[in-house]
Amino acid sequence: MPAPEKIDYTERIPNNVDIAQDRRLLRALEEWQPRFLNWWSEMGPEGFQAKEAYLRTAISVDSKGWAHFDWVKMPEYRWGIFLAEPEAGRAVNFGAHKGQPAWQEVPGEYRAVLRRLIVTQGDTEPASVEQQRHLGRTCPSLYDLRNLFQVNVEEGRHLWAMVYLLHAHFGRDGREEAEQLLQRRSGDRDKPRILGAFNEKTPDWLAYLMFTYFTDRDGKYQLCSLAESGFDPLARTCRFMLTEEAHHMFVGETGIGRVVQRTCELMREHKTSDPGDVRKQGGIDLPTLQRYLNFHYSVSLDLFGSEVSTNAANFYTFGLKGRFEETKKADDHLLREATYPVTRPDGERLVTREEPALTALNERLRDDYIADCQRGVDRWNQVIRKHGIDAELGLPHRGFHRAIGAFAGVHVTPDGRMVGEVDWKARRDAWLPTREDEAYVASLMQPVVEPGRFANWIAAPARGVDGKPIEFEYVRLA
Numbered sequence: 250m251p252a253p254e255k256i257d258y259t260e261r262i263p264n265n266v267d268i269a270q271d272r273r274l275l276r277a278l279e280e281w282q283p284r285f286l287n288w289w290s291e292m293g294p295e296g297f298q299a300k301e302a303y304l305r306t307a308i309s310v311d312s313k314g315w316a317h318f319d320w321v322k323m324p325e326y327r328w329g330i331f332l333a334e335p336e337a338g339r340a341v342n343f344g345a346h347k348g349q350p351a352w353q354e355v356p357g358e359y360r361a362v363l364r365r366l367i368v369t370q371g372d373t374e375p376a377s378v379e380q381q382r383h384l385g386r387t388c389p390s391l392y393d394l395r396n397l398f399q400v401n402v403e404e405g406r407h408l409w410a411m412v413y414l415l416h417a418h419f420g421r422d423g424r425e426e427a428e429q430l431l432q433r434r435s436g437d438r439d440k441p442r443i444l445g446a447f448n449e450k451t452p453d454w455l456a457y458l459m460f461t462y463f464t465d466r467d468g469k470y471q472l473c474s475l476a477e478s479g480f481d482p483l484a485r486t487c488r489f490m491l492t493e494e495a496h497h498m499f500v501g502e503t504g505i506g507r508v509v510q511r512t513c514e515l516m517r518e519h520k521t522s523d524p525g526d527v528r529k530q531g532g533i534d535l536p537t538l539q540r541y542l543n544f545h546y547s548v549s550l551d552l553f554g555s556e557v558s559t560n561a562a563n564f565y566t567f568g569l570k571g572r573f574e575e576t577k578k579a580d581d582h583l584l585r586e587a588t589y590p591v592t593r594p595d596g597e598r599l600v601t602r603e604e605p606a607l608t609a610l611n612e613r614l615r616d617d618y619i620a621d622c623q624r625g626v627d628r629w630n631q632v633i634r635k636h637g638i639d640a641e642l643g644l645p646h647r648g649f650h651r652a653i654g655a656f657a658g659v660h661v662t663p664d665g666r667m668v669g670e671v672d673w674k675a676r677r678d679a680w681l682p683t684r685e686d687e688a689y690v691a692s693l694m695q696p697v698v699e700p701g702r703f704a705n706w707i708a709a710p711a712r713g714v715d716g717k718p719i720e721f722e723y724v725r726l727a
């Protein structure tokens with residue numbers, strides 16, 4: 250039997266949970282595997298399945314060097330099942346079962362709720378691969394192409410992570426849900442993905458970089474909350490997924506940073522602050538960047554659910570989904586008496602009121618997320634300042650362009666004023682990407698595949714991957 254932190258690659262399905270011991274589970278997963286591969290060949294990166302990419306694979310789940318880099322054709326990537334090491338004596342750390350030993354099996358009374366949470370999480374993973382499948386054809390460099398493929402194979406692995414839980418712990422229902430995860434399609438009218446942002450298009454690389462910054466960051470906060478779960482297999486799965494998620498957000502933060510840098514270089518070189526001039530030079534002007542940011546941030550805010558949610562209160566009280574850094578918080582971890590401030594529209598105004606902390610848990614997580622988003626924006630603004638340019642990017646108000654929760658159906662400006670339909674329509678194009686912006690950005694999406702070269706609209710990264718030079722041939726296209 251392998252040491253728990255080691256991953257066994259001699260198995261058909263690499264894993265560190267000794268699935269071979271459970272014949273039924275092994276058989277179920279081995280039946281699902283070819284269906285996953287069919288889905289991957291149909292919906293995974295278009296046009297690159299036979300190419301070798303320099304990708305990282307997990308070899309061990311301990312903190313020291315879990316990654317191994319090698320040349321891989323994506324369909325041969327060793328997708329598998331990796332859970333973080335078990336924590337001896339782990340307990341349920343919050344909610345009504347606080348203090349009881351963490352569950353190794355699904356508590357019968359929470360079966361349906363837990364399944365729903367796992368399915369919702371699982372559904373986002375293949376969705377993002379579907380959204381990004383066409384991007385390879387317009388990559389700004391081989392470095393970026395490689396990072397895209399790394400993100401895609403890891404989202405595929407995250408699907409495996411949730412499918413393992415469904416198969417191992419939810420019997421026949423779980424197997425049916427695992428099948429449905431391969432049947433739904435991002436943006437499909439009849440069989441859409443579950444959450445809003447995962448049915449939006451990712452039409453170009455700017456949208457993709459915004460997605461990896463803002464939407465993958467929702468992933469981080471949701472996974473952190475699920476990593477606190479009293480259902481131990483879910484907690485351990487999410488803890489390992491978070492190590493992979495960090496790379497996706499790195500791609501977004503440094504990617505947008507490089508776009509900002511290139512824009513500033515063009516502005517300086519051509520002594521201009523006129524967006525039209527930046528476009529003439531083939532760059533992405535700051536107002537367009539701000540509009541893309543506004544869109545991706547607002548659809549990602551929606552992913553946290555309603556401000557006041559009894560679902561969220563139940564997830565917490567049942568011990569299934571905690572707060573961000575639950576165990577670091579110094580309170581009773583029950584939240585029966587506590588309150589939390591929530592801002593919502595009330596008539597013509599936005600009003601902040603104390604709400605029961607339990608029902609305000611989605612909003613609290615959204616607040617943690619907003620503070621984290623701001624940190625990256627601050628870093629992008631430093632790049633702008635370093636170029637001596639008097640401009641700033643900013644996060645719009647939380648109520649801006651929302652479709653879920655209390656702000657759905659009202660209009661809030663980026664600076665947080667409630668306005669009517671007429672004002673909204675008159676200003677919409679200043680705040681959200683227009684058809685014309687999208688057409689312009691699309692016109693920039695010409696593939697650059699010569700090692701070490703980058704499209705004109707994005708700067709080179711500070712360093713390459715795995716200590717390799719920037720001009721390394723990260724994907725072998727020949």
Ligand code: BYC
Nearest residue numbers: 370373377444445464465468471551552554555558560561
């Ligand atoms: N779109 O009480 P409410 C990631 C539904 S991203 C459509 O407001 P609740 C990744 C909701 O399902 C992280 N529907 O919300 C990133 C509910 O329906 P039911 C993904 C929505 O339940 C990049 C109803 O509205 N993980 O990993 O407290 C690349 C009322 O719900 C939306 C998770 O989301 C929406 N935006 O919270 C790859 C974690 N929002 O049940 C991957 C698991 C709400 O009444 N999911 N609804 O039919 C959850 O924790 C919760 O389901 C949510 C919603 C936070 C999403």
